Amino acid sequence: MTPLRYLLPGRLISTLVAIALVLAVACGGADSSQAAPIVRIPPSPSPNVSPTAPNAGAASETTETTPVWQQLAPLPFARSEVAVVALRGVIYVIGGLESSGRTTSRVEAYNPASDVWVEKAALPLALHHVGVAAVGGKILIVGGFAPGFKPVDTVFEYDAETDSWRQRTSMPTARGALAAAVVGDMVYAIGGVTGLGEDNVASLEVYDPRTDSWKTRAPMPTPRDHLTVGTVGGKIFAIGGRFRHSFGANVDANEEYDPVADTWSSKAVLPTARSGIASGVVGELIYVFGGEARSGTFDKSEVYDPSSDSWTQLPPMPTARHGMGAAAVDGIIYVVGGGVSPGSADSDANEAFYP
Numbered sequence: 001m002t003p004l005r006y007l008l009p010g011r012l013i014s015t016l017v018a019i020a021l022v023l024a025v026a027c028g029g030a031d032s033s034q035a036a037p038i039v040r041i042p043p044s045p046s047p048n049v050s051p052t053a054p055n056a057g058a059a060s061e062t063t064e065t066t067p068v069w070q071q072l073a074p075l076p077f078a079r080s081e082v083a084v085v086a087l088r089g090v091i092y093v094i095g096g097l098e099s100s101g102r103t104t105s106r107v108e109a110y111n112p113a114s115d116v117w118v119e120k121a122a123l124p125l126a127l128h129h130v131g132v133a134a135v136g137g138k139i140l141i142v143g144g145f146a147p148g149f150k151p152v153d154t155v156f157e158y159d160a161e162t163d164s165w166r167q168r169t170s171m172p173t174a175r176g177a178l179a180a181a182v183v184g185d186m187v188y189a190i191g192g193v194t195g196l197g198e199d200n201v202a203s204l205e206v207y208d209p210r211t212d213s214w215k216t217r218a219p220m221p222t223p224r225d226h227l228t229v230g231t232v233g234g235k236i237f238a239i240g241g242r243f244r245h246s247f248g249a250n251v252d253a254n255e256e257y258d259p260v261a262d263t264w265s266s267k268a269v270l271p272t273a274r275s276g277i278a279s280g281v282v283g284e285l286i287y288v289f290g291g292e293a294r295s296g297t298f299d300k301s302e303v304y305d306p307s308s309d310s311w312t313q314l315p316p317m318p319t320a321r322h323g324m325g326a327a328a329v330d331g332i333i334y335v336v337g338g339g340v341s342p343g344s345a346d347s348d349a350n351e352a353f354y355p
Contacts, residue, residue, distance in 0.1 A: 067301075068354040069318050073115045075337050076108055080345035082337040083132035084278070084325025085139055087160055089113070091327050091334050092120070092139060094158075095127045097345040103128050103147045107158075110336070110350065112329050121163045124156055129226075131180030132325075133187045136209050140168075142189050145176035149196045152176070155207070169212045173203045177225035181236045183259050185210065188217075190238055190257075193225035200224050200243055204257070218262045222253040226275035230286035232306045234259065237267065237286055239304070242275035247322075247342055248294045250275045254304070268309045274298055276322030280333035282355050287314070289335050289353075292322035292342045301353065319349040331355065 075093060082096035091110040098104055105123040110116070123141065130144030139158040146152050153174040156165050171189055178192030187207040193200050200223035206215045220238055227241030236257040243249040252273035256265050274291030277298075281287070285305055291298040299320035303312050317335060323345065324338030332354055338347040 067314055069315060070352045070354070071318060072112075072334075072350045072352055073110070073117060074348040074350050076117050076119070076348070077104070077106060078346050078348035079104060079106075079337055080321075080323030080339040080347065081128040082323070082325045083130045083141060084327050084334070084336050085132045085134050086327035086329050086334075087134045087137070087139055089329050090160070091329065091336065092158075092160075093325065093336055094132060094139075094141060095123055095130055095144065096337065097128045097323075099344070099346045101345075103145070109160075110334070112332065112334065112352070121158075121165060124165050124167065125152070125154060127152065127154075129176040129178075131178045131189050131192075133180040133182045135182050135187055136185060138209070140180070140187055140207070140209070142171055142180055142187070142207070143173075143175050143178050143192060149176070151192075151194050157209075168209075169207075169214060171207070172205050172214050172216060173201055175201050175203070175225075179227050179229040179238065181229040181231050183231055183234055183236060186259070188229075188236055188257070188259070190229055190236070191220055191224050191227050191241065193244065198244065206259075217259075218257075218264060220257070221255055221264050221266070222251060224251055224253065224275075226277070228277045228279040228288060230279050230281045230304075232281060232284050232286060235306065237304065237306065239279065239286070239288055240270045240274055240277050240291065247275055247292045250291075250293055256306070267306070268304070268311060270304075271302055271311050271313070272298065272300055274300070276338075278324050278326035278335055278338075280326040280328040280335075280353075282328050282331050282333060285355070287326075287333055287353065287355065289317055289326055289333075290321050290324055290338065292339075294342065296320070297322050297340060297342060303355070317353075318351055319347060321347050321349065324349070 079096035083094040103126040105126040107120040127144040131142040153170040155168040175192030202219035202223035224241035250273040252269040277291040299316035301314040321338035
């Protein structure tokens with residue numbers, strides 16, 4: 001297991017030393033070959049601060065508590081542009097681009113409780129830059145790029161109980177670098193691009209797993225790809241991204257979609273315009289990580305609060321990267337894979353964020 005790495009306040013050092021001494025005495029006769037358990041040490045509180053003003057688009061420097069990062073067992077095969085999703089307490093990493101540039105159909109499952117990876121049934125088609133969602137006890141993969149950055153409209157459903165895939169009704173618009181969100185029992189496929197250097201699509205298409213059918217809804221106001229989405233309170237927030245597959249054309253857009261009214265509205269912008277980002281939702285907050293620009297990759301972590309329409313800056317990721325995925329299990333967000341330089345696909349990082 002990879003060494004644990006915590007970004008902790010200095011005043012916890014003495015506590016950690018004391019814990020280590022107690023464990024050393026208690027376990028003196030134990031077999032040293034046994035792996036140590038993963039232990040979360042609660043963060044210490046820091047001074048309260050006021051959130052940023054609504055629609056300001058700027059992040060404050062601290063939060064009410066100091067969150068913690070932890071490095072865990074690495075992804076078995078380094079790659080970027082992966083799909084990451086949680087289902088029944090397990091994290092799945094699906095497809096992606098390998099460092100050689102090869103598109104992979106590989107699927108791996110990570111158990112946070114044991115810090116162990118297991119290989120699962122491969123995707124029927126090698127894909128990267130897909131949309132992913134967990135709905136109705138199944139995992140849904142929508143769109144993406146096949147080898148050669150060929151956009152696809154395919155939809156695949158994964159059954160974890162049988163470790164098997166089946167193809168479903170195709171999405172109306174073939175595209176990659178899109179995002180997918182779930183509200184109720186419906187899957188929303190948002191944005192994307194139709195190929196390298198091609199125009200973005202603003203398409204919002206909704207899939208109903210119960211009828212295996214698609215409907216088209218109101219398009220996103222800002223067409224973009226490499227965005228991330230989060231669902232809070234029955235609303236979908238489409239955050240960041242870029243134009244025409246170019247990380248030199250990043251955007252800071254944050255747009256809210258109301259599925260009931262089928263309308264979009266602008267919200268406080270992402271403090272740092274960037275693309276190739278990942279996000280996870282814990283409680284009523286959306287946490288946004290990483291990304292890339294021409295100047296390099298980002299280690300940024302920021303949280304958006306829809307109730308106050310404000311952003312707050314958080315401790316940075318241990319590994320700056322883009323093209324990773326994120327998913328939450330039991331209030332902990334796992335950020336997996338990616339690339340450490342723009343356009344690269346060489347990270348096996350698996351880092352947990354404790355809000």
